[in-house]
Amino acid sequence: MLNSEAQDLYDIRRLALLVEVVEQGSITAAADTMMYTPSAVSQQLRKLEQEVGQPLLNRRSRGVVPTEAGQVLAGHARKIVGQIRAAQADLDQIAGLRRGSLTVGTFPTLAGSFLPIVIRAFKKRYPAIGLSVRSARFDELVWDLESGVTGLCLLWDYPWNRFHDDAIRVTEVFQESTVILVAKGHPLAGRDEVSMSELRKESWIVRAEAHPVVEVLQRSAHDAGFEPSIGFLANDYQEAQAMVSVGMGVAMVPKTAVALQHPDVRVLSLGSAAPLRRVLLAQRQDKVYAPAEVAFHTTLLEIARDRAADYL
Known part of the structure; x- marks a missing residue:
């Protein structure tokens, strides 16, 4: 059996990052492609090197080149990542992510900062989904969500006035x-x-x-x-x-x-x-979430985890 460190070696995200860095020859270029910050990519690759027990990259002034171990692992990782992407493509077909539409509600400060990063990633992953965005005031956002105009929306609140509505499920995105x-x-x-x-x-x-x-x-x-x-x-x-x-x-x-x-x-x-203030992702409690809504929810929270420190 694999011990916990050996099991961590097969973290698909880290393997995918290694492949991208080796192919791009640059941590910065790979970070841009994979929708991460360069510091997040470097941190994940350092963890991967610790788990492997040997260096995978030689860092130079104009980029990085793989060590012998890095080349070997990247070769295996390409096959693994390719298989995972193929499996995801098959599942997406079944889930209906090759078609459909989604309307998202948001407020102006987020529409001018964080949300475009999410939209870029979502469109890259699911180009066939028609995505539209409605920017509005708080009360209008809640009304649009409750009336079905939007499938999900972004809201905010402060400690002295926490948002609560039994009909709406909220997930904290970042503070x-x-x-x-x-x-x-x-x-x-x-x-x-x-x-x-x-x-x-x-x-x-x-x-x-x-x-x-x-x-x-x-x-x-x-x-x-x-x-x-x-x-x-x-x-x-x-x-x-x-x-x-x-x-x-x-x-x-x-x-x-x-x-x-x-x-x-x-x-x-x-x-x-x-x-x-908390930035919140809101969805109706009483509905079955469409595949496009689930996909947007997942994409948004992934990017938020990587960028949350930028907003504190």
Whole structure:
């Protein structure tokens, strides 16, 4: 019998990563193809080397080349990965993933940051599935899900107002930190971290129309003993960043809101005091999930596990 370490050698994901790195000659190129970060690929390959008990790759300034052991293992891995992919293709045929459509609900900050990564991976795996996306406010997302307009959707909540609906099943995707935006010329711009108490005299730029981030700011400011002074109401986060960049004030935003960061804006951490919001994947409790929904659910959570640290 194989011991636990020998059994780990046959982790298909690690074998697939090894094959891709050997064929590409680069960890970065393989990471892009396999929808991982380079650090995640390196970590998995180090585990594989530990399990094998010998080095598999020689790392050079312009890429990597396999050792003799790496060549041997990659040769076997190609056959194994090929067989697994063939089996998955057969199962996908049976499950109906060669046809069909799926509509996903989301909210703007995720649509501009995390979700496109998921969509790219999903379309690559299941090119025959027609995928559409609806971006909306929270109440509209819940309504679309409950009425069957969307098969699943992404929601969010905060510790003081957890989402609960007996008709909806939710899965935590990742937790997201709240950050502070200041102009490049702001006295605090050289810092990595700041406290709310240091911002009591600032003018604040917030989202208009009673956006949820306003409550996050008010709670954080009240905890620090002050009432925030609102200087500008922005229609979206890009407008908020633009106003911050020219010194109209500072802003508090969820981290995904600065996926496209303005060059004249600096992002500061609130450390352990930063409010965290949960990003949730929601589906109806009372339905049989279509194969396309199951596939999207799986793809999304796989990518979230790899990228969760980026949002804290």
